[in-house]
Amino acid sequence: MHILLRGRDIANFKELATYEKHDGFAGLKNALAMSPAEVIDVVKASGLRGRGGAGFPTGVKWSFIPQHEPVKYVTVNADESETGTFKDREIMEENPYQLIEGSLICAYAIQAKAVYIYLRGEFWDIGDQLDACIEALREKNLVGENILGSGYDCEVYTHLGAGAYICGEESALLNSLEGYLGQPRVRPPFPAQKGGGLYKEATVVNNVETLANVPYIMREGADAFKAIGTEQSAGPKIYCVSGHVKRPGNYELPMGATFRELLYEHAGGPLHEDRAFKAMLPSGGSGPIVPLTDEVLDTPMSYEHCAEIGTIIGSASIIIMDESVDMTWVASKVTKFFAHESCGKCTPCREGTYWLDKVIDRILDGRGTADDVQRIADVAENMAGTTLCALGDFAANPIIHTIRHFPDDFAQHVQA
C-alpha cells in the first residue's frame, strides 16, 4: 500500500468523492481542531524532512515563520526540473487532493493568507486539473472563507512557470512569481522572514512530495510516520529510477531501503543482461556521482547513509548507467544542462559553466590535453561555494566527482 502514490491502489483516486471516502481531509480536520502551534509540533515530531533535495526538517522550517506577522504565504514548489526527477508529476496527476490538503494544513499551521502552487510551465495541464480541484473544494467549504467553520480563511492558486530550472530554487521561484526574472535573491532575509518571502512577507516554500506526506502525519500521528524509515530519515520516499534498468519508473519505498532492493527487486536489474552497472547519479544531475559497487548497492537510501558513501539522496532521482557509458560524456551532458540553465546572475556559475562545456567538448573531440582535465577540475572547484544559490555547487559536482571516480574515462580522450 502506498502513502504518496495512493492513486495506484485506489481507482479514481483523483476524484474528490473517492478521495473523501478514503480518509480525505481527515488530516486537515484534525489540524483545524488543534492550535497552529500544535500542528507544527506534530510535524516536527514526525521527523519529516524536505523532499525537494535539501532534506531540511519541515516542522522546523514552519516554526521559523514569525507568528505576529499579519500576512504570510505558502508557496508550493512544483517546478520539478531536476534531471531525472518525475515524482511530483505523478503525485499531482494521480493524487492532486492530497497535495492540496497538505498545503492547507501547512497554511493553517503558519496562518497563511494564501497558497500559491508554482508549476513548471510544461505542467499546464496539471495546473488546469488543480484549478478544477480548487473550485470543487471551494464548493465544499474546504478552500476560501471560514474553512469548515473554523474561522480560518485561505485561498489556493496555481501559477505556471515557463521553462527555467533555476525557478526550482526557492528565492528565484519567488522572484518569478512576482513577475521578475527568475534569479536567486541575496539572503538574508530568508523567505521565512519578513522582507524575504513572497511580496516581502514571511513565506514557507515546500516541495510537492513534502506536503503530500503531511495529511498522513496529521491523520495517523507523528509516531506512525516515524515508524517508517530510519532514525534520521523518517517516512516513505518516491524514488525516480531512469537510465539502464529494465523497469524505469517511480517506486515508493520507505526511506532506508537499499539501492539493491530498489534497482533489482523493483526496477528489474540491468537493462542489458550482459552489461554490468557502472555508475549512479542518486540525486539527478546535481548530486555527486558514485560507482555502483556492491558497497553502494547495499547502502540504505537515507540522508545519513548516503552521506557516508560521499553522495546525497536529495530528491532521489536515480539515474543508472551501465558499463557501456563513457563518464566524460556524462560530465558533458550534465554540464550542458547547467550551462543552459545558469540564470546568469553570478559570474562564477555563468562563466564557469560556459567554459566547462567548451573544454569538455574539446576533450571529447580528441583535441584536449591532460592539462584540460586538470583545468576543468580547477574551474569546478573554484565555482563551488561562490554563488548566491546552490546551482554553482550543483554544476561543479558532475565534473569533480566524475574525474575523481573515473579518471580513466577522461584519460582515454587526451594525450599526455
Place this chain on the structure above:
Amino acid sequence: MAIIGNPKYEARINHHLAKYETKRSAVMPLLYIAQEEYGWVNPEGIDEVAQILNLDPTQVKSIAGFYTMYSEKPKGKYWLHVCTDLPCALQGADEFYAWLKEELGIAEGGISEDGMFTVEHVMCLAACDKAPMLQCNFRYVENLDQDKMRALLAKWRQEAAQPVAAAAGE
C-alpha cells in the same frame, strides 16, 4: 486581433489580475495569452501586456527572453520540444532527435517548408521513464520510436489539412 478588448481573453486576464497581490505578477500568464493569440511573443503582444500591467515594454521583453517556453520568433504550427537530457539520452534520445531533424528537413529552431513544424531540444521534462519523448505544443508524447513518430507526423499533417483547425498533439 489583439488581446486587449478581445472577448476571448477577457475573463482569463481578469482572473490572473485578481489572483496576485501585484499586477506585475500576472506578466507570465499574460505572456502565454499573447503567445496564444499571435503564435509567438511578438512586439504587439509585448506592448499590450505592458499596457495592461503598467510596465515598460522592455521589462516585459526581458521576462519573455528569460524563459524557453515563450518564443520570440515565429514558429511552425506544431512546436516540438525533444528532451535530450541525460536520462533520455541513455535511451537513445540524441539519435532520435538527429533522425527527427533529418526526417523534417530542418535544423534546430527552424520552420519546415510547409510551415508545419519547429523542432528544438530541451532539458529534462520530467518523463525520464518514458524516453524518447517530446512535448508537442506542450502536450506530452512519450515512449516514442521512429515508426510511432512517422505515424504522428502523418496524423498531424492530415489534421492540419482539415478545414477546421484541429487541436495539436494527442
